[in-house]
Amino acid sequence: MKIDLKGKNILVTGGAGDGLGQGICEAVDEAGGRVIVNDLTLEMAKEAAEKYNNALAVEGDISKVEDVNRMFDEMKSACGTIHGVVNNAGIGLGKNAIDAEETEVDRLYEVDVKGIWMVSRAFVKQLLAYGEVGNIVNISSIQAFATMHRMAIYAGFKSAVNGMTRGLAVELGQYNIRCNAIAPGLVYSEQSLHMIGKWTPDPVKWMEDHKTDHQCLDFFTSARDCGNVVVFLLSDLSRSITGQTICVDNGTINLLYNNEYTS
Numbered sequence: 588m589k590i591d592l593k594g595k596n597i598l599v600t601g602g603a604g605d606g607l608g609q610g611i612c613e614a615v616d617e618a619g620g621r622v623i624v625n626d627l628t629l630e631m632a633k634e635a636a637e638k639y640n641n642a643l644a645v646e647g648d649i650s651k652v653e654d655v656n657r658m659f660d661e662m663k664s665a666c667g668t669i670h671g672v673v674n675n676a677g678i679g680l681g682k683n684a685i686d687a688e689e690t691e692v693d694r695l696y697e698v699d700v701k702g703i704w705m706v707s708r709a710f711v712k713q714l715l716a717y718g719e720v721g722n723i724v725n726i727s728s729i730q731a732f733a734t735m736h737r738m739a740i741y742a743g744f745k746s747a748v749n750g751m752t753r754g755l756a757v758e759l760g761q762y763n764i765r766c767n768a769i770a771p772g773l774v775y776s777e778q779s780l781h782m783i784g785k786w787t788p789d790p791v792k793w794m795e796d797h798k799t800d801h802q803c804l805d806f807f808t809s810a811r812d813c814g815n816v817v818v819f820l821l822s823d824l825s826r827s828i829t830g831q832t833i834c835v836d837n838g839t840i841n842l843l844y845n846n847e848y849t850s
């Protein structure tokens with residue numbers, strides 16, 4: 588038994604990112620799927636797409652409806668039906684709620700919540716128009732389950748992603764379209780280091796401490812670990828799973844104390 592995405596076109600938004608985007612694209616590619624890499628510029632998307640077999644690059648800001656609609660038109664002409672969408676593109680905001688600016692909160696919402704809705708809407712409309720079935724996988728965060736200082740807004744919006752995942756599963760089940768999410772813990776990426784760098788001068792040490800003190804497993808969750816769960820959710824092996832958010836977090840969310848490591 589193996590995960591087989593042969594013949595499937597899979598859009599990965601924010602797929603040029605050095606974090607989860609890369610791990611997800613790699614896993615889709617290895618499972619035999621055709622990766623469609625989206626990112627903010629064609630240059631970024633093309634550079635990433637070169638790493639995968641027969642991959643396609645599509646430029647677009649997923650927070651802009653005109654970009655999203657154009658992307659789906661371009662993908663349709665270039666490779667036909669899209670069978671899966673991974674809503675990975677996202678930005679962070681490491682600020683206490685009382686210090687955040689309205690423009691920052693609006694931008695976070697536009698990308699991390701509204702963007703997922705717009706991409707999912709365009710995807711489902713295309714599936715229904717051509718009588719096809721497909722799958723959505725959203726990238727949430729463990730911040731949606733338990734959070735920390737400077738994360739209230741991000742945590743709130745990732746909770747919205749979990750809610751939308753449940754709701755889309757309810758509405759789309761009648762078409763045999765599934766919608767699930769993964770909630771990664773801390774994964775090495777430019778975005779993580781940049782955000783952690785806002786509150787500590789040594790983000791790498793902060794991450795090491797997090798690994799020791801806040802995970803059951805004593806290694807980092809990799810982008811590829813996340814990609815592996817994503818391809819499972821995209822594949823028929825998970826055909827009975829919809830509306831779920833699966834934590835990929837090395838046991839962070841279930842851990843209260845990790846005294847064995849610290850004593």
Ligand SMILES: NC(=O)c1ccc[n+]([C@@H]2O[C@H](COP(=O)([O-])OP(=O)(O)OC[C@H]3O[C@@H](n4cnc5c(N)ncnc54)[C@H](O)[C@@H]3O)[C@@H](O)[C@H]2O)c1
Binds near residue numbers: 606625770
């Ligand atoms: N890194 C982590 O520890 C972690 C943990 C939990 C959840 N996540 C989530 O995983 C996803 C990927 O994050 P990452 O850490 O790998 O970040 P990253 O910065 O490495 O990658 C994000 C990519 O999305 C792209 N992007 C940003 N805004 C976009 C837009 N409007 N349209 C299209 N592309 C856009 C960026 O250019 C970048 O390439 C995000 O949704 C993030 O919230 C990350």
